[in-house]
Amino acid sequence: xxxxxxxxxxxxxxxxxxxxxxxxxxxxxxxxxxxxxxxxxxxxxxxxxxxxxxxxxxxxxxxxxxxxxxxxxxxxxxxxxxxxxxxxxxxxxxxxxxxxxxxxxxxxxxxxxxxxxxxxxxxxxxxxxxxxxxxxxxxxxxxxxxxxxxxxxxxxxxxxxxxxxxxxxxxxxxxxxxxxxxxxxxxxxxxxxxxxxxxxxxxxxxxxxxxxxxxxxxxxxxxxxxxxxxxxxxxxxxxxxxxxxxxxxxxxxxxxxxxxxxxxxxxxxxxxxxxxxxxxxxxxxxxxxxxxxxxxxxxxxxxxxxxxxxxxxxxxxxxxxxxxxxxxxxxxxxxxxxxxxxxxxxxxxxxxxxxxxxxxxxxxxxxxxxxxxxxxxxxxxxxxxxxxxxxxxxxxxxxxxxxxxxxxxxxxxxxxxxxxxxxxx
Amino acid sequence: xxxxxxxxxxxxxxxxxxxxxxxxxxxxxxxxxxxxxxxxxxxxxxxxxxxxxxxxxxxxxxxxxxxxxxxxxxxxxxxxxxxxxxxxxxxxxxxxxxxxxxxxxxxxxxxxxxxxxxxxxxxxxxxxxxxxxxxxxxxxxxxxxxxxxxxxxxxxxxxxxxxxxxxxxxxxxxxxxxxxxxxxxxxxxxxxxxxxxxxxxxxxxxxxxxxxxxxxxxxxxxxxxxxxxxxxxxxxxxxxxxxxxxxxxxxxxxxxxxxxxxxxxxxxxxxxxxxxxxxxxxxxxxxxxxxxxxxxxxxxxxxxxxxxxxxxxxxxxxxxxxxxxxxxxxxxxxxxxxxxxxxxxxxxxxxxxxxxxxxxxxxxxxxxxxxxxxxxxxxxxxxxxxxxxxxxxxxxxxxxxxxxxxxxxxxxxxxxxxxxxxxxxxxxxxxxxxxx
Numbered sequence: 001x002x003x004x005x006x007x008x009x010x011x012x013x014x015x016x017x018x019x020x021x022x023x024x025x026x027x028x029x030x031x032x033x034x035x036x037x038x039x040x041x042x043x044x045x046x047x048x049x050x051x052x053x054x055x056x057x058x059x060x061x062x063x064x065x066x067x068x069x070x071x072x073x074x075x076x077x078x079x080x081x082x083x084x085x086x087x088x089x090x091x092x093x094x095x096x097x098x099x100x101x102x103x104x105x106x107x108x109x110x111x112x113x114x115x116x117x118x119x120x121x122x123x124x125x126x127x128x129x130x131x132x133x134x135x136x137x138x139x140x141x142x143x144x145x146x147x148x149x150x151x152x153x154x155x156x157x158x159x160x161x162x163x164x165x166x167x168x169x170x171x172x173x174x175x176x177x178x179x180x181x182x183x184x185x186x187x188x189x190x191x192x193x194x195x196x197x198x199x200x201x202x203x204x205x206x207x208x209x210x211x212x213x214x215x216x217x218x219x220x221x222x223x224x225x226x227x228x229x230x231x232x233x234x235x236x237x238x239x240x241x242x243x244x245x246x247x248x249x250x251x252x253x254x255x256x257x258x259x260x261x262x263x264x265x266x267x268x269x270x271x272x273x274x275x276x277x278x279x280x281x282x283x284x285x286x287x288x289x290x291x292x293x294x295x296x297x298x299x300x301x302x303x304x305x306x307x308x309x310x311x312x313x314x315x316x317x318x319x320x321x322x323x324x325x326x327x328x329x330x331x332x333x334x335x336x337x338x339x340x341x342x343x344x345x346x347x348x349x350x351x352x353x354x355x356x357x358x359x360x361x362x363x364x365x366x367x368x369x370x371x372x373x374x375x376x377x378x379x380x381x382x383x384x385x386x387x388x389x390x391x392x393x394x395x396x397x398x399x400x401x402x403x404x405x406x407x408x409x410x411x412x413x414x415x416x417x418x419x420x421x422x423x424x425x
Numbered sequence: 426x427x428x429x430x431x432x433x434x435x436x437x438x439x440x441x442x443x444x445x446x447x448x449x450x451x452x453x454x455x456x457x458x459x460x461x462x463x464x465x466x467x468x469x470x471x472x473x474x475x476x477x478x479x480x481x482x483x484x485x486x487x488x489x490x491x492x493x494x495x496x497x498x499x500x501x502x503x504x505x506x507x508x509x510x511x512x513x514x515x516x517x518x519x520x521x522x523x524x525x526x527x528x529x530x531x532x533x534x535x536x537x538x539x540x541x542x543x544x545x546x547x548x549x550x551x552x553x554x555x556x557x558x559x560x561x562x563x564x565x566x567x568x569x570x571x572x573x574x575x576x577x578x579x580x581x582x583x584x585x586x587x588x589x590x591x592x593x594x595x596x597x598x599x600x601x602x603x604x605x606x607x608x609x610x611x612x613x614x615x616x617x618x619x620x621x622x623x624x625x626x627x628x629x630x631x632x633x634x635x636x637x638x639x640x641x642x643x644x645x646x647x648x649x650x651x652x653x654x655x656x657x658x659x660x661x662x663x664x665x666x667x668x669x670x671x672x673x674x675x676x677x678x679x680x681x682x683x684x685x686x687x688x689x690x691x692x693x694x695x696x697x698x699x700x701x702x703x704x705x706x707x708x709x710x711x712x713x714x715x716x717x718x719x720x721x722x723x724x725x726x727x728x729x730x731x732x733x734x735x736x737x738x739x740x741x742x743x744x745x746x747x748x749x750x751x752x753x754x755x756x757x758x759x760x761x762x763x764x765x766x767x768x769x770x771x772x773x774x775x776x777x778x779x780x781x782x783x784x785x786x787x788x789x790x791x792x793x794x795x796x797x798x799x800x801x802x803x804x805x806x807x808x809x810x811x812x813x814x815x816x817x818x819x820x821x822x823x824x825x826x827x828x829x830x831x832x833x834x835x836x837x838x839x840x841x842x843x844x845x846x847x848x849x850x851x852x853x854x855x856x857x858x859x860x861x
Contacts (some may be wrong), residue, residue: 018611029685036689043716050715122458123472137842138835139796142810149827193786363701369803370811377703391711399700399708406699 004050039167047392060397062065062388063088069383071374072290076210084384091379092401098296098375099362105301106361107354110308128309135306143303148295150372155188158282178276185276185283190290192276192283199270205245222265234425292373296365304361309356315350348420355413359406366402376401486828489514492521496822519823520833526816527834530652530807536580539643540655543577547662548569555848571666578651578659580643583638588628596620648726652807654837659726661795664733668794669787671734672741673780677771679742680749691744697739702797705732710804729801737794744790748783749775781856788849792842809834 010016017027051058063085070080075093078086116126135143155174165173178185178192185192202214233253241247276286319342327337368375369382376398383395446452459469484506489508494500497516504514529537550570553563574585599616607615636642651659678690697705709728752775760770780787802811814830817823 019608021611025683029683030688032683034687047715049719053719116468119468120458120461121468121472123476124468127472127475133843134839137792137796137839137846139799139810139838141799141802142831142835142838145811145814146827146831149831153825153827181491366701366703367800369703377701381704381707385711392715395704395707395712402701402704403696404700408694 003399019260032302037376051392056390058392060393062384062390062393065388066386071379073293073374084380084388087384088376088380088397091374094373095365095368095375095377096405098293098300098365098368098373099358102297102300102361102365106304106357109301109305110357111312112314113305113309114316116267117309118316123147128357132306132309134301136310140299140303141370143368144295144297144367144370146290147299150239151186151191151295152159152188155186155425158185158187158189158278161185161187161278161283182275183273185278187283189282190288191294192286192288194273194275195285197272197274199272200268202269208298217270219265221260222261226258226261230254233257285318290373292371295371296368296373300367304364307357307360309351311353311357312346314353315346315348317404318349319345323384351416351420352413355416359409362405362409363402486513486515490517491515492517494518495522497824497826513648514825516829519817519826519829523817523823525654525815526813527809527830530813531650532646532652532655533644533650536644536646538855539577539580539646543574544658546573547575561838562619567687571663576643576654578646579648580645582632582640582642584635584639584641584647586633588632588635589624592620592623592628595623595759648724650724653809653813656726656806656808657798659793660730660733660798660801663730664737664794664798665791667734668737668741668790671738671788672745673776675738675742676745676749679746694742697736702733702736703803704799705736706800706804708732725804727807729804729806732799733794736797737790740790740793744786745779747782747786748779753780784849784852784856788845788852792845796838796843809837815857823860 017023047058064083066080067082067084067087068080069087071078071090071094073094074090075097076086076090078090113128113131116124117132119125119128138163160176161174161178167174176187183194191236198215202218204211205215205217206212233250237248274285276283279285319423323341323345326338327341332340365375366377369377372378374382380394380401381398385391388394443449444453448455460466484831485508489504489512491500491503491514494503494516495518497519498516500516504512504516508514525534525537529540532540547570550567552559553561553567569590572590576586596616596619600612600620603612603615674683675690677693678686679694681687681690706729709732711726713728714722715860756774756778757770760774765773799808799810802808807813807816810831814834817830818826
């Protein structure tokens with residue numbers, strides 16, 4: 001019996017670079033590398049030539065020049081004497097504001113619609129199907145424009161809210177009334193909502209370049225403390241349950257921990273709401289939200305909500321029916337079954353597409369351009385770009401910022417996926 | 426005497442009795458589906474209230490719709506005369522007046538037959554791809570269609586697309602001649618080089634010479650005359666057609682063993698997916714002038730199509746990667762053990778299965794892409810939604826109209842996108858091969 005002799009080592013020939021799969025991949029990669037290098041250097045060369053032809057340089061020092069334009073909605077103090085960099089920050093915060101509130105609203109809406117779409121109630125299930133299909137199949141830009149136009153063209157003028165003495169005498173009602181007992185007034189100029197005010201002010205601290213109210217910090221710190229206290233309470237309850245089998249009642253203690261200290265602090269600081277009031281030709285007091293923001297928020301939430309509803313539905317349907325039956329066989333009631341058996345498994349399916357919907361919503365906030373809401377694209381990629389004429393710098397920086405936001409969100413998603421991944425051998 | 430009195434025994438079955446009134450027909454259905462408990466009843470009532478409030482708001486407005494009027498003011502007069510003062514009514518007359526702009530933008534009116542013919546031919550070209558019953562020979566027309574459509578839409582000399590398509594003939598001829606002697610990779614490479622040389626050096630002079638010898642063609646149409654759904658279709662269809670192959674290549678690149686290819690693919694995909702489409706469109710309109718050689722300037726629509734294609738291909742690559750990942754490892758190994766090379770394995774074993782798995786994702790990417798064509802409005806093109814609607818709303822006759830144009834445009838988008846999603850469900854069902 002003879003062992004198969006090892007294949008004779010062929011001497012290396014040049015043709016093996018193409019015909020031998022061991023070497024071919026190296027050949028291909030070298031070719032790709034050369035082509036890619038050529039392409040990049042071609043691009044860079046063009047950029048250099050174009051910049052030279054336009055007598056321009058590539059630098060970001062313009063960010064420290066005076067911006068000179070106003071921004072209607074600012075989360076941090078900003079005047080037109082501030083720098084372009086600060087204007088960019090204001091825009092970025094405006095983007096994030098829409099994104100965060102939008103994600104929250106879209107999730108609420110999506111979970112609601114997704115669960116109701118599976119409802120046994122025929123009418124409600126159909127209504128939700130109609131909602132999902134209509135919003136998924138029509139461009140989000142249409143919803144943004146439509147909501148904006150409807151808000152700013154059909155809502156009454158501020159003076160329609162006026163109540164004059166003659167009208168009181170004649171017993172006439174004004175042509176328009178604020179909702180919720182005068183709290184929310186929607187006019188064709190914007191939506192006025194009550195604003196939070198404190199009687200005592202603890203002062204502000206300067207954090208880098210933005211001043212932060214100590215009142216706000218105190219409330220946040222207290223909420224964090226409540227969170228820790230609540231966690232301790234729940235952990236203790238679990239320990240008792242493990243030891244004795246009886247779980248102490250915790251819900252009212254939790255509620256007290258969350259509400260009481262915060263309420264006390266707010267009362268001590270003299271917290272109250274300032275209602276919008278009609279003075280002269282417009283509403284003053286409270287917070288006036290521009291329709292651009294409202295329209296963007298409503299449209300993005302409704303649109304993304306429809307997609308999230310589909311994800312939620314798919315996630316719930318993905319849990320096999322046997323799981324429910326097994327839980328019932330163990331004697332769990334329907335509510336506990338949902339909470340302990342179905343939801344944890346459905347979440348694993350729901351969360352990844354949910355996060356990518358968040359990502360989409362964040363990217364779609366750039367459609368603010370349609371309603372002239374000054375977000376990151378409106379400030380850095382809009383007015384700053386037009387004023388300074390530095391297209392290359394502004395666009396690259398803006399793309400970089402969007403890319404960073406996206407990568408952070410996807411990194412969070414990957415972390416979550418790692419933590420809920422089925423542990424397999 | 427024989428006792429004829431038999432004990433009572435039934436010989437035939439009793440017909441089944443109808444179920445009780447509450448357990449059949451509409452009553453049963455209502456009880457089970459709408460009023461099965463207090464919670465369900467509550468939901469039903471809320472649902473009915475929603476439906477009622479929508480209908481009571483929209484119905485009079487729709488019923489009082491006016492189709493014949495010259496301006497919004499005239500519409501309102503007609504509605505007031507017909508349904509009384511203060512009644513609301515839709516003014517569809519605007520659509521009657523301006524539908525051609527919503528459809529074609531500022532395309533010359535006497536040339537409308539060209540985009541319409543191109544659309545009809547598009548369906549002819551799509552038929553062999555979409556439906557199996559259509560004869561396979563039609564695929565040749567599908568291959569020729571881009572040149573035909575380009576010629577119909579943009580006009581100009583008929584020789585330009587013909588000579589350009591000859592470049593592909595050069596590629597095919599070079600491949601045929603050389604593949605026996607030099608093998609597939611080298612023959613393809615040389616063929617591509619020949620094709621590029623053809624386009625760079627032969628194409629333009631030959632087309633000019635031919636068109637001066639034999640001038641046939643259509644009156645040219647400028648790109649800035651394109652608008653409305655014509656523009657959405659041109660961008661959407663082209664980007665869909667090119668993003669699928671690009672997406673497949675990117676997905677394969679991402680799955681590749683070659684580190685460099687993989688890194689480049691991942692970098693490209695993640696970059697594109699990380700930035701909003703608007704920034705890419707602005708790149709097309711503002712930045713390309715920096716990245717291209719000085720004094721090159723080409724059509725804005727073409728630039729936008731290129732970037733929309735790149736954008737869509739990154740998303741499709743991710744969808745296809747999902748399909749590839751879902752394939753059992755054994756399929757790859759089986760292909761290897763049959764002695765198939767990489768491309769054969771991809772073409773015959775991997776892709777048919779992976780693409781089938783990713784159909785729903787691919788189609789929803791296409792739907793998203795088609796919806797995203799509306800964003801080209803921001804770089805100054807006349808999309809139906811913002812570009813054209815703004816023009817209509819700026820007209821003195823139709824100032825103040827808002828529901829009607831948006832409903833019209835939205836309905837068309839809905840029909841197209843909904844149709845696509847239904848087709849993908851049909852395809853899924855047709856291709857389903859369950860292991861029973």
